[in-house]
Amino acid sequence: LAKTTQPISMDSYEGQEVNITCSHNNITTNDYITWYQQFPSQGPRFIIQGYKTKVTNEVASLFIPADRKSSTLSLPRVSLSDTAVYYCLVGDMRGGYNKLIFGAGTRLAVHP
Amino acid sequence: NAGVTQTPKFQVLKTGQSMTLQCAQDMNHEYMSWYRQDPGMGLRLIHYSVGAGITDQGEVPNGYNVSRSTTEDFPLRLLSAAPSQTSVYFCASGGSGGYTFGSGTRLTVV
Numbered sequence: 001l002a003k004t005t006q007p008i009s010m011d012s013y014e015g016q017e018v019n020i021t022c023s024h025n026n027i028t029t030n031d032y033i034t035w036y037q038q039f040p041s042q043g044p045r046f047i048i049q050g051y052k053t054k055v056t057n058e059v060a061s062l063f064i065p066a067d068r069k070s071s072t073l074s075l076p077r078v079s080l081s082d083t084a085v086y087y088c089l090v091g092d093m094r095g096g097y098n099k100l101i102f103g104a105g106t107r108l109a110v111h112p
Numbered sequence: 113n114a115g116v117t118q119t120p121k122f123q124v125l126k127t128g129q130s131m132t133l134q135c136a137q138d139m140n141h142e143y144m145s146w147y148r149q150d151p152g153m154g155l156r157l158i159h160y161s162v163g164a165g166i167t168d169q170g171e172v173p174n175g176y177n178v179s180r181s182t183t184e185d186f187p188l189r190l191l192s193a194a195p196s197q198t199s200v201y202f203c204a205s206g207g208s209g210g211y212t213f214g215s216g217t218r219l220t221v222v
Contacts, residue, residue: 011168021165034210036210041200041216042215043116043202043204043213043214043215044155044202044204044213045213046206046212047210048213049210050211073213087154087155096198099145099157099160099170100145100157100169100204100211102147102154102155102156102157102159103154104153104154
């Protein structure tokens with residue numbers, strides 16, 4: 001399973017765009033990139049998943065360069081409620097499942 | 113549609129006791145898994161299952177047993193509780209897309 005590296009913590013202010021970058025140098029052809037969000041005392045919540053280029057949904061955008069050795073989660077106009085831990089995961093989706101291995105995540109603090 | 117349901121939400125055990133953490137999903141997912149999360153840490157995979165009758169070990173399987181007799185249920189058994197197993201336990205289910213996590217069971221072993 002590809003190992004991921006992401007910043008331990010980030011700070012931002014309400015209304016700003018936040019970009020969290022994840023490095024996954026050992027990513028393989030069959031790996032997909034998935035991001036999860038976790039609030040205190042809750043289970044992680046799926047945010048977005050992608051394989052290459054750009055993916056956008058109602059919550060976030062995911063940018064993946066051509067070499068796929070990194071990815072960037074972009075949260076537009078964050079609010080206080082976006083304060084959470086964000087996890088980047090990389091895994092093989094063949095067979096219809098992905099044995100998710102979590103790293104330490106990035107602790108995002110949004111300030112007023 | 114309840115998603116992933118975990119019971120109990122809280123539990124206190126004495127060292128050496130055994131118990132079963134329950135996990136049920138109503139989304140007909142083949143894949144289910146159990147994680148533990150210690151304070152301030154990320155999640156660690158204990159066991160997972162890719163379908164009824166099929167289970168495998170994750171990163172930290174020692175001290176835990178699982179079985180998968182139905183698609184819906186994936187119980188986690190602590191054989192002989194130890195203080196090191198004090199943690200929050202999360203169950204997840206899903207497929208090729210995103211996974212849905214339960215709300216967790218907070219376990220304290222004294």
